[in-house]
Amino acid sequence: MSEKKIALITGVTGQDGSYLSEFLLAKGYEVHGVIRRSSVDYRERIAHLEGIKNFHLHYADMTDSMSLVKLLGIVKPNEIYNLAAQSHVQVSFDSPEYTADVDAVGVLRILEAVRTNHLESHCRIYQASTSELYGKVEQVPQNEETPFHPYSPYAIAKLYGYWIIKEYREAYNMFCCSGILFNHESERRGETFVTRKITLAAARIAQGKQEKLYLGNLSSLRDWGYAKDYVECMWLILQQDKPDDFVIATGVQHSVKEFATLAFKAAGITLRFEGEGINEKGICAEGPAQLLGKTLVEVSEDFYRPTDVVNLWGDPSKARRILGWNPQKTTFEQLVSLMVKHDMEKVAADHVTSVMRTNLAEYLEKGIVK
Ligand code: F7E
Numbered sequence: 001m002s003e004k005k006i007a008l009i010t011g012v013t014g015q016d017g018s019y020l021s022e023f024l025l026a027k028g029y030e031v032h033g034v035i036r037r038s039s040v041d042y043r044e045r046i047a048h049l050e051g052i053k054n055f056h057l058h059y060a061d062m063t064d065s066m067s068l069v070k071l072l073g074i075v076k077p078n079e080i081y082n083l084a085a086q087s088h089v090q091v092s093f094d095s096p097e098y099t100a101d102v103d104a105v106g107v108l109r110i111l112e113a114v115r116t117n118h119l120e121s122h123c124r125i126y127q128a129s130t131s132e133l134y135g136k137v138e139q140v141p142q143n144e145e146t147p148f149h150p151y152s153p154y155a156i157a158k159l160y161g162y163w164i165i166k167e168y169r170e171a172y173n174m175f176c177c178s179g180i181l182f183n184h185e186s187e188r189r190g191e192t193f194v195t196r197k198i199t200l201a202a203a204r205i206a207q208g209k210q211e212k213l214y215l216g217n218l219s220s221l222r223d224w225g226y227a228k229d230y231v232e233c234m235w236l237i238l239q240q241d242k243p244d245d246f247v248i249a250t251g252v253q254h255s256v257k258e259f260a261t262l263a264f265k266a267a268g269i270t271l272r273f274e275g276e277g278i279n280e281k282g283i284c285a286e287g288p289a290q291l292l293g294k295t296l297v298e299v300s301e302d303f304y305r306p307t308d309v310v311n312l313w314g315d316p317s318k319a320r321r322i323l324g325w326n327p328q329k330t331t332f333e334q335l336v337s338l339m340v341k342h343d344m345e346k347v348a349a350d351h352v353t354s355v356m357r358t359n360l361a362e363y364l365e366k367g368i369v370k
Pocket of ligand 1: 087089129181183184192222305
């Protein structure tokens, strides 16, 4: 039998899936990722891994039990990282049933696929759980003992995932664990999550390609960490002697407004906030002459949620003690700075690309190139 460990990652095309793939490949794993058929290309984050000897992709779907049963029978993984989800909280209010199907029943389908293939004692399972379980928080900061109070269709679906993992651990003696991860961001974060929306907008505004940024609740508080640091924890959780659940967080809390202030600063713009609630505005107090005195950030009700989670703050003591993980490896300031640096370069490069396209169109028209 081969010595090489085999990992299966659902949600491999996402921010965490791409970092985890890199991490496991570097550790010598054979990595199998689950992808879905789509007419648009969503494989940008793993494009650099495709073709690597130990990296394999398979079509399957969290809503399709048969595809999961077949895939597990073929891959026979030693470790499963279930990262696939409809992960946008606001979207879960518009698509609650789909969210439940993927984020709740999807977890059950994976567990049953393991049992159907008799892999219970061969395979360890990591479930991507979330700080959203604490929702309308009953205690700050939150640790593994804090009561849950889910406050969105997303969180309620994820609560099922958390409990079914616990149930299979106890009922069938399976090695199933949940990582209760607080918000984790990076230069690969989806562009509709608040941090990336802000860093991209700050870069575009600084380079004269966007006029204003519209946000929702500026006072919302989050514990933001760096996704690349968090995937190490997912792996550590599965390397323990016994299965358990862990809070993964930095232990430091900031508001959306603080994130925006720091991100704009990193892009060369000092914001001054005025007004309150829906009337709050971020005005350019220092920066490029053409932006001085202009309102660059405004609040829009479009980004308010029917119920919003406003006070998340994690206590990572258990992860530090048992996993030996350092929650402060990347600080909040470093995180904001690396995201803005990346997006400043991306926005500048997008400009080059569009200039090149314009030139190309002109050249084609003049018959210079064919
Ligand atoms: O919102 C507020 C918004 O969408 C953070 C997911 O990965 O982390 C993520 O969920 C806060 C909320 O992330 C805008 O109301 C203000 O209070 O970046 P977010 P999230 O909802 O915390 C957890 C751990 C997960 O598990 C999820 O899968 O920021 N906010 N203005 C805004 N949020 C967005 N998206 N857009 C705004 O314009």
